[in-house]
Amino acid sequence: MPVRRTSLARPVLEVAPSLLGMVLRRTTDEGTVAVRITEVEAYDGPNDPGSHAYRGQTARNAVMFGPPGFLYVYFTYGMHFCMNISAGPDGQPSAVLLRAGEVTEGLALARSRRGATPPAASTTVKTRRIADRDLARGPARLCVALGITRDANGADLLSRDSAIQLLPGTPFTGSPATGPRVGLREAADRPWRFWIPGEPSVSPYKPHVPKRR
DNA sequence: TGGGCGATTGGCT
DNA sequence: GCCAATCGCCCAC
Numbered sequence: 372m373p374v375r376r377t378s379l380a381r382p383v384l385e386v387a388p389s390l391l392g393m394v395l396r397r398t399t400d401e402g403t404v405a406v407r408i409t410e411v412e413a414y415d416g417p418n419d420p421g422s423h424a425y426r427g428q429t430a431r432n433a434v435m436f437g438p439p440g441f442l443y444v445y446f447t448y449g450m451h452f453c454m455n456i457s458a459g460p461d462g463q464p465s466a467v468l469l470r471a472g473e474v475t476e477g478l479a480l481a482r483s484r485r486g487a488t489p490p491a492a493s494t495t496v497k498t499r500r501i502a503d504r505d506l507a508r509g510p511a512r513l514c515v516a517l518g519i520t521r522d523a524n525g526a527d528l529l530s531r532d533s534a535i536q537l538l539p540g541t542p543f544t545g546s547p548a549t550g551p552r553v554g555l556r557e558a559a560d561r562p563w564r565f566w567i568p569g570e571p572s573v574s575p576y577k578p579h580v581p582k583r584r
Numbered sequence: 585t586g587g588g589c590g591a592t593t594g595g596c597t
Numbered sequence: 598g599c600c601a602a603t604c605g606c607c608c609a610c
Contacts, residue, residue, distance in 0.1 A: 412591070421591075423606095431606065449603025451592050468591055499594090511592050554591060582589060 374537050376529055379439035379458050383465035386439070386458040387413035388565040390467055392543030394475065395528075397517045397535040404477035404484075404517050406507050407540055408469060410566040410573045412552045414455070416464030420557035424464035434525050435464040442535065444514070444524040451511035454519050456528060456537065470553070470564070472507040473572045474516060481506045481516040504571040543567055554579055 374393065379386055388411070396405040416424035416435060423432045423445065434443040434457050443455040443466050455466035474481045485506055486499050507513040514520070517535070528537040547565040552558075556579045566573045 414591075423591080426607085429607080445591085446605065447590055448592050449590095449605075453591060455591090470591085509592070552591070556590085577592090579590095 372539060374440075374529060374539055376438070376440045379456070380460045381458075383413045383415050383458040383467060384563065386456075386465075387411045387467045387563070388547045390456065390469075390537075391547055391565060391567050392540055394538040394540035395469070395472065395517065395535065396476070396538055397519070399518060399534060401518070402477055402480045404481045405475050405538075406472035406513065406517060407475050408472045409570040410469075410471035410564070412468040412470055412565070413458075413563040414466050414468060415563075416466075419561075421552060421555045421559075421561070422464070422466075424466075425557075428464070432464070435466045437461060440527065440529045440537070442519075442523050442526040442528060444519060444521055446521060447511075452514040452520055453510040454514055454517075454523070468510060469513055470510045471566070471570075471572050471574045472513055472516075473570070474503065474506045478503065478506075484515050484518055485512065506572075508572050509574045550576065553577055556581075 390408050390411050393408050394405050414422040416422050424435045428436050434441050438461040439458050441457045444452055455468050457466050459465040485501050507516040526535055527533050548568045549562045550564050552564045
């Protein structure tokens with residue numbers, strides 16, 4: 372039974388925890404990597420000062436305003452990509468940030484992608500040894516493990532033809548842990564982060580740090 | 585039109 | 598724990 376678009380058209384605070392335990396699977400020439408989602412955050416456009424959609428629609432955040440089940444990929448800090456799944460009914464700009472997962476398929480490929488020299492260390496050529504739990508631990512790492520870049524923005528996760536698909540996986544039936552979202556300046560008090568308790572792949576919490584000068 | 589800053593990460597002290 | 602890397606977005610000029 373595939374994931375149904377109507378199940379993603381509900382309010383984002385319901386959709387976000389329901390994604391825990393689901394699987395994201397991407398196949399390319401290089402091979403296949405699949406990740407079981409262990410940590411997410413909800414972003415509720417018009418009511419949420421922490422959301423990219425808070426100040427209205429732009430070219431970047433357009434996918435958030437469309438129908439649910441599509442990939443919203445954005446570029447940040449000049450070097451990282453993060454991925455969201457659009458949620459809520461068409462026209463309502465909400466999305467779920469995928470913050471972490473457990474690699475369940477394509478471990479070698481994920482390891483190879485993550486072991487490549489990161490942009491921030493481009494002056495040194497190094498092969499990094501990375502623990503399995505860290506392969507997709509954090510939103511930008513998750514994108515690297517799956518090979519997601521801006522090209523994937525707007526991809527339909529529920530289409531059979533899509534290179535990247537959202538699959539039911541093994542549903543998480545327990546109670547998700549909740550807490551404030553990571554690294555936000557605005558609306559830092561809203562407990563809209565959800566994760567599977569005890570999962571080693573869940574990223575550590577970090578509060579927003581104002582920039583020094 | 586320019587500049588401050590971000591849903592981050594990895595390396596180094 | 599501290600900090601640099603690096604660039605596109607967006608809003609105040």
